[in-house]
Amino acid sequence: MRYSKLFIPTLRDDPADAEVISHKLLLRAGFIRRVTSGVYDYLPLGLRVLRKIEAIVRDEMNRSGAQELLLPMVQPAELWEKSERMEKYGPELLRFNDRHGHESCLGPTHEEVICDLISRELRSYKQLPMNLYQIQAKFRDEIRPRFGLMRGREFIMKDAYSFHADEASLNAEYDNMFATYCRIFERFSLNFRPVEADGGSIGGSKTHEFHVLAESGEDLIAHCSGCDYAANVETAMSKRQAVNTPSAALLMVETPHVTSAEDVAAFLHADLSTLLKTLVYRAVGGANDGMIIAACVRGDDQVQEIKLTHAIAADSIEMASDDEIAQIGGITGFIGPQKLNCKLFLDHSLTAACGLITGANKANAHITGLDVDRDLEDIHFADLRETRAGDACNTCGAEIELSRGIEVGQVFALGTRYTEPMQVLFQNQQGKRALATMGCYGIGISRLMAAVVEQCNDDSGIAWPQALAPFSVGLISMGKSEAVLQTSAQIYQALLDAGIEVLWDERNERPGVKFKDAELIGLPMQLVIGDRGLKAGVVEMGWRKGGRSEVAVGDVVAKVIDLLKGQLADKNTGSIN
RNA sequence: CGGGGCGUAGCGCAGCCUGGUAGCGCAUCUGGUUUGGGACCAGAGGGUCGGGUGUUCGAAUCACCCCGCCCCGACCA
Numbered sequence: 101m102r103y104s105k106l107f108i109p110t111l112r113d114d115p116a117d118a119e120v121i122s123h124k125l126l127l128r129a130g131f132i133r134r135v136t137s138g139v140y141d142y143l144p145l146g147l148r149v150l151r152k153i154e155a156i157v158r159d160e161m162n163r164s165g166a167q168e169l170l171l172p173m174v175q176p177a178e179l180w181e182k183s184e185r186m187e188k189y190g191p192e193l194l195r196f197n198d199r200h201g202h203e204s205c206l207g208p209t210h211e212e213v214i215c216d217l218i219s220r221e222l223r224s225y226k227q228l229p230m231n232l233y234q235i236q237a238k239f240r241d242e243i244r245p246r247f248g249l250m251r252g253r254e255f256i257m258k259d260a261y262s263f264h265a266d267e268a269s270l271n272a273e274y275d276n277m278f279a280t281y282c283r284i285f286e287r288f289s290l291n292f293r294p295v296e297a298d299g300g301s302i303g304g305s306k307t308h309e310f311h312v313l314a315e316s317g318e319d320l321i322a323h324c325s326g327c328d329y330a331a332n333v334e335t336a337m338s339k340r341q342a343v344n345t346p347s348a349a350l351l352m353v354e355t356p357h358v359t360s361a362e363d364v365a366a367f368l369h370a371d372l373s374t375l376l377k378t379l380v381y382r383a384v385g386g387a388n389d390g391m392i393i394a395a396c397v398r399g400d401d402q403v404q405e406i407k408l409t410h411a412i413a414a415d416s417i418e419m420a421s422d423d424e425i426a427q428i429g430g431i432t433g434f435i436g437p438q439k440l441n442c443k444l445f446l447d448h449s450l451t452a453a454c455g456l457i458t459g460a461n462k463a464n465a466h467i468t469g470l471d472v473d474r475d476l477e478d479i480h481f482a483d484l485r486e487t488r489a490g491d492a493c494n495t496c497g498a499e500i501e502l503s504r505g506i507e508v509g510q511v512f513a514l515g516t517r518y519t520e521p522m523q524v525l526f527q528n529q530q531g532k533r534a535l536a537t538m539g540c541y542g543i544g545i546s547r548l549m550a551a552v553v554e555q556c557n558d559d560s561g562i563a564w565p566q567a568l569a570p571f572s573v574g575l576i577s578m579g580k581s582e583a584v585l586q587t588s589a590q591i592y593q594a595l596l597d598a599g600i601e602v603l604w605d606e607r608n609e610r611p612g613v614k615f616k617d618a619e620l621i622g623l624p625m626q627l628v629i630g631d632r633g634l635k636a637g638v639v640e641m642g643w644r645k646g647g648r649s650e651v652a653v654g655d656v657v658a659k660v661i662d663l664l665k666g667q668l669a670d671k672n673t674g675s676i677n
Numbered sequence: 678c679g680g681g682g683c684g685u686a687g688c689g690c691a692g693c694c695u696g697g698u699a700g701c702g703c704a705u706c707u708g709g710u711u712u713g714g715g716a717c718c719a720g721a722g723g724g725u726c727g728g729g730u731g732u733u734c735g736a737a738u739c740a741c742c743c744c745g746c747c748c749c750g751a752c753c754a
Binding site: 109111112113114115116117118119128134136137190192208209238240242243244246251252255256257258259309318319405416418506507508509510542543544545546547548578579580608609610611612613614615616617628630631632633640 | 678683687688689690703704711712713714715716745746747748749750751752753754
């Protein structure tokens with residue numbers, strides 16, 4: 101491609117409304133443009149990268165035995181009624197009526213559609229297992245789209261759905277997909293980590309998320325420094341080192357206007373971890389909708405709300421209002437677990453704890469000497485605390501570390517969560533009707549593009565890994581002498597003939613402009629053809645990640661072919677730099 | 678939805694407080710010079726100042742309403 105013919109609207113300044121590096125660079129380098137909140141145009145360069153990501157994903161999915169198909173974006177409401185997600189999915193599901201008044205929605209995910217398809221076509225166990233996938237635009241009316249491609253409302257996703265005759269088959273495919281995902285992210289040269297995760301609203305029992313490690317990540321993941329345990333903090337488990345205080349008599353102490361755990365500890369000259377913190381929540385959805393409950397953790401711990409949500413079997417939870425707290429006999433700022441008129445949940449770390457400081461359920465007062473076994477009744481223990489850096493690993497005891505991650509993929513063993521309501525049945529070997537089990541596996545294609553940029557950039561711009569670069573080579577003609585133009589044209593044509601994607605910058609621009617643009621858009625290899633080099637019979641070869649050398653004009657094409665083929669071969673065998 | 682911020686040329690911004698000719702840098706177009714790290718000279722084009730209503734002789738500027746965008750929280754690929 102000739103640069104002068106390519107639509108690359110680069111920007112010299114960072115756009116004011118971009119915050120994270122990938123958003124800024126993708127806009128500046130002319131890969132994307134915003135249409136409206138969370139919705140983007142993919143310009144030619146952006147599309148080229150997107151297609152490369154898709155190609156790798158497709159290649160590995162096909163290799164894993166999955167088959168590609170394409171499902172509709174517009175889905176009838178009936179299917180969502182049938183799976184009982186019409187209500188449950190909430191306002192994130194964009195609904196609309198067609199001219200006949202028929203209610204439809206834009207697909208945020210495709211369990212319903214695929215189950216509907218399979219339920220009509222599946223007859224025999226002999227057709228199973230089966231893994232079908234598609235790469236397609238999804239629409240989720242996100243509460244808060246942000247960070248450019250990182251969290252859009254419309255985004256490109258690879259979603260796969262597998263169907264099985266039994267649990268063992270599902271587990272085998274789960275492992276197969278897990279391995280496939282590892283291969284995919286390795287081919288992207290990404291620093292990533294698979295982690296144990298929460299099922300979220302999709303439901304299901306077993307699930308892992310794949311996170312690209314990056315400061316701008318929206319998720320916190322806990323991982324062990326000693327073994328390969330890694331989990332999203334939403335579910336991560338660990339041991340904590342608590343200060344053990346001796347048992348003591350209950351005593352009420354005055355704490356005027358001292359409310360936060362930190363302030364109480366300071367006021368009473370106590371260690372934060374000797375406090376028992378009580379938070380009051382209201383269950384939303386589920387069998388216990390509206391129920392008020394109290395959750396206790398140590399003063400230096402935080403309640404992990406996802407864990408609490410599971411502990412009380414709710415769809416979600418919200419902090420209780422001051423009025424709701426008063427109704428159960430508490431006072432905001434001075435809540436304690438004693439004599440609260442609601443269900444009481446304590447974190448495991450409080451098992452048999454004594455000598456604790458806690459709220460007195462009385463204004464301006466706290467209690468010291470609380471003994472969990474002695475002073476509290478009818479308590480439920482659960483894992484409620486959020487794992488912190490420095491905790492001990494449950495498996496090996498080594499130190500837990502926390503990192504930020506961008507979730508680029510997730511694998512679920514769904515079981516019969518969808519196949520049951522959608523009636524995905526088949527005839528088993530015994531001739532009986534049986535329910536299929538199901539797994540689903542997603543990869544955020546467009547989000548991956550942002551995640552890669554988050555990891556591959558420097559002050560000059562993007563530095564694409566070879567496998568994803570929109571062009572492998574940037575051919576820069578320096579000056580406009582006949583010799584430069586002719587040599588450039590020859591090399592350009594020879595590279596094209598060799599099947600190498602090359603962007604020839606033949607614009608009548610000064611060298612600085614060409615270099616800056618080449619670095620901004622992040623092409624991995626640069627070939628500079630100028631009068632200075634031609635006099636010595638050489639072309640300059642530079643790498644985006646650093647390093648320059650000179651190659652004889654006559655050898656350039658062969659050399660480039662050799663280097664690029666070598667790099668691509670490396671990627672395919674999984675040996676990643 | 679709650680909290681914070683913003684909206685003036687394609688991009689980045691000033692002007693607003695204290696009402697009176699709409700400005701700067703970059704980009705763009707024309708001509709010329711220049712060509713190994715975002716050139717220079719001369720000239721030119723480009724604006725319903727997010728929208729509406731009001732106050733006023735007069736509104737980018739003041740008031741009210743609406744819309745949009747960004748950031749922090751709940752959602753998730």
